[in-house]
Amino acid sequence: MTANDIISPENLVYKKPELMNDTPMHYCPGCSHGVVHKLIAEIIEEMGMEEKTVGISPVGCAVFAYRYLDIDWQEAAHGRAPALATAIKRLWPDRLVFTYQGDGDLACIGTAETIHALNRGEHIAIIFINNAIYGMTGGQMAPTTLIGQKTSTCPYGRDPELHGYPLNITEIASTLRGTCYVSRQSVDTVGSILKAKKAIRKAFEASMKGLGSSLVEIVSTCSSGWKLTPEKANEWMREKMFEEYVKGDLKDTTNLK
Amino acid sequence: MSTFKGAIVVDKNRCKGCALCVLACPKGVISLAVRKVNVHGYPYVEPVDLDRCTGCSSCAIVCPDGCITVYRKKLENENGE
Numbered sequence: 496m497t498a499n500d501i502i503s504p505e506n507l508v509y510k511k512p513e514l515m516n517d518t519p520m521h522y523c524p525g526c527s528h529g530v531v532h533k534l535i536a537e538i539i540e541e542m543g544m545e546e547k548t549v550g551i552s553p554v555g556c557a558v559f560a561y562r563y564l565d566i567d568w569q570e571a572a573h574g575r576a577p578a579l580a581t582a583i584k585r586l587w588p589d590r591l592v593f594t595y596q597g598d599g600d601l602a603c604i605g606t607a608e609t610i611h612a613l614n615r616g617e618h619i620a621i622i623f624i625n626n627a628i629y630g631m632t633g634g635q636m637a638p639t640t641l642i643g644q645k646t647s648t649c650p651y652g653r654d655p656e657l658h659g660y661p662l663n664i665t666e667i668a669s670t671l672r673g674t675c676y677v678s679r680q681s682v683d684t685v686g687s688i689l690k691a692k693k694a695i696r697k698a699f700e701a702s703m704k705g706l707g708s709s710l711v712e713i714v715s716t717c718s719s720g721w722k723l724t725p726e727k728a729n730e731w732m733r734e735k736m737f738e739e740y741v742k743g744d745l746k747d748t749t750n751l752k
Numbered sequence: 753m754s755t756f757k758g759a760i761v762v763d764k765n766r767c768k769g770c771a772l773c774v775l776a777c778p779k780g781v782i783s784l785a786v787r788k789v790n791v792h793g794y795p796y797v798e799p800v801d802l803d804r805c806t807g808c809s810s811c812a813i814v815c816p817d818g819c820i821t822v823y824r825k826k827l828e829n830e831n832g833e
Contacts, residue, residue, distance in 0.1 A: 498802045501759040501823045508758075509809040511818030517766075520817055524794065525770030529816025685776060685810045718770075725770040 512536035525725025527715035530682040548591040551576040555597035556631045574605025577612030580619040593620040598639040616673030616707040620698040626717040634720035638662040665712040669745035675707030677746040681714040758807020763819040769795030773811035779804040
């Protein structure tokens with residue numbers, strides 16, 4: 496049996512989700528954004544919400560997310576995605592509303608919006624991509640940068656005396672009464688990708704059931720900003736990032752599977 | 753005993769050559785094309801040993817750009833017929 500006998504529609508087991516269009520993505524090779532985009536597209540398809548989803552794209556590398564997924568999008572000012580999501584969800588309660596934000600957007604300039612939207616228990620899901628760096632603007636230090644991590648604005652490593660400590664926004668979110676589901680995942684291996692998919696699905700379902708706000712942090716790589724190959728970036732993430740940002744569910748009051 | 757036989761198709765012009773699929777493949781089916789680039793100037797991956805493919809989809813799941821389509825067929829006997 497040759498490969499040509501197997502390559503036919505009835506044997507198809509995996510392909511790029513329909514919602515993800517053919518526009519070439521501007522992300523660097525090996526960037527975690529692509530995997531998370533794919534998961535979101537798959538989940539929306541599985542939930543049958545293609546026509547009823549509004550995504551809020553951030554400022555940062557994912558600013559062009561609206562080019563790649565064929566759902567309704569709204570582009571927010573820097574850090575203001577949760578505020579915009581609040582408005583859309585309140586005006587249009589039957590829509591699945593989620594924000595897609597990086598750490599510079601969510602954990603720095605948008606800290607206030609994020610914490611207050613989560614604390615109000617808005618029925619939105621926030622996808623938080625944490626790569627410990629400002630990827631789009633040239634790898635500057637972010638609030639989430641690890642102690643000792645070298646970036647273009649702290650070339651000798653982050654020093655707590657000078658730069659303060661890493662901000663663990665997901666842990667803060669888990670202490671707020673408005674949140675129903677707070678989880679931290681990664682997308683470096685097949686197993687972790689499937690777990691992340693489950694977590695995002697749960698966050699989306701919780702928002703549609705009106706249980707409160709959800710935050711799913713995806714600990715990600717930035718191979719360009721970290722100046723590593725995609726393979727080494729994944730290794731560095733497993734070695735250093737998971738120590739500071741421990742994976743798992745931090746809060747789950749949803750009673751969903 | 754029934755076994756699975758798989759095949760993959762790589763959209764080489766969408767591929768950026770990050771090679772995460774090469775690492776994810778448990779059977780060593782995929783490899784970076786030697787000294788070749790696509791229309792965007794990126795190196796790309798191609799299947800080099802499709803006979804060993806079981807259609808497990810690991811490569812496609814980890815691919816950040818969704819370049820890989822996976823097919824899988826169940827074989828009824830040990831001869832692979």
